[in-house]
Amino acid sequence: MGYDIERFVGYVNEGLLCCICRDVLEDPLQAPCEHAFCTACIHGWLVHHNNCPEDRQALDMSVLRHLYRYMKNDLNRLQLHCKNGERGCEMVCSLESIDRHERECEYSQIPCSNAGCPVQIERRNLDSHLAVCEYRSRECPNGCGYTILRAEDTQHNCVAELRTELELLRSEMICRVEEAKHEMESRLDSQRRHMVQKESLLQNEIEELKYRTKRKTRQGGDGSAVMRMWTWT
Numbered sequence: 001m002g003y004d005i006e007r008f009v010g011y012v013n014e015g016l017l018c019c020i021c022r023d024v025l026e027d028p029l030q031a032p033c034e035h036a037f038c039t040a041c042i043h044g045w046l047v048h049h050n051n052c053p054e055d056r057q058a059l060d061m062s063v064l065r066h067l068y069r070y071m072k073n074d075l076n077r078l079q080l081h082c083k084n085g086e087r088g089c090e091m092v093c094s095l096e097s098i099d100r101h102e103r104e105c106e107y108s109q110i111p112c113s114n115a116g117c118p119v120q121i122e123r124r125n126l127d128s129h130l131a132v133c134e135y136r137s138r139e140c141p142n143g144c145g146y147t148i149l150r151a152e153d154t155q156h157n158c159v160a161e162l163r164t165e166l167e168l169l170r171s172e173m174i175c176r177v178e179e180a181k182h183e184m185e186s187r188l189d190s191q192r193r194h195m196v197q198k199e200s201l202l203q204n205e206i207e208e209l210k211y212r213t214k215r216k217t218r219q220g221g222d223g224s225a226v227m228r229m230w231t232w233t
């Protein structure tokens, strides 16, 4: 969509008008037949057509080119009014710099900078709106550390806020302690199982040793046992 021709100061060469919207070229492209269009306009046209809207010569996206440099220069030098003219902005500047002006124009509608606020306001009135915005916030003057939204100002109760936070912290803490306990228990449990296994292994070894010692004593017919019996009697 082109720039409304009504916004321009002085004569605009017909060659700088879009063949589709008939306004001044915005982001222009040129066909081999030298007809020029706004990018958005010709893209829209070529969805359902395959020719130039002006002379019906065959045309597709791939043959569109940038505007001749001299035409681009003429276009950039055109003088026009800011789009916020109806709201009171009296700015007139070149097409080349109009975007930069409109981004910063004091008459442009912008959203309030407070999160959640639905108000759209002219940039020049933002400060006075911010002073009364329902979504402005401030630190609690009693020092509880909470940021209070203007809309909740009267309902703010430091004690209630802090109690809720405390409850939250408490239940979080209990949760964490339970978790730690659970982990410790399962670790102890596995250690216990390990010990029991080891104990039974050791027990087996002891039995085995006892058995072997007994056999050796018998086989050896060794004197010591006999001697001991002697000394006892």
Ligand SMILES: [Zn+2]
Pocket: 001, 002, 018, 019, 020, 021, 022, 023, 025, 026, 037, 038, 041
């Ligand atoms: Zn156009």
Ligand SMILES: [Zn+2]
Pocket: 031, 033, 034, 035, 052, 053, 054, 055, 056, 057
């Ligand atoms: Zn053409």
Ligand SMILES: [Zn+2]
Pocket: 082, 083, 084, 085, 089, 090, 091, 101, 102, 105, 106, 107
């Ligand atoms: Zn302006």
Ligand SMILES: [Zn+2]
Pocket: 112, 113, 114, 117, 118, 119, 129, 130, 133, 134, 135
């Ligand atoms: Zn606001």
Ligand SMILES: [Zn+2]
Pocket: 140, 141, 142, 143, 144, 145, 146, 156, 157, 158
């Ligand atoms: Zn407070």
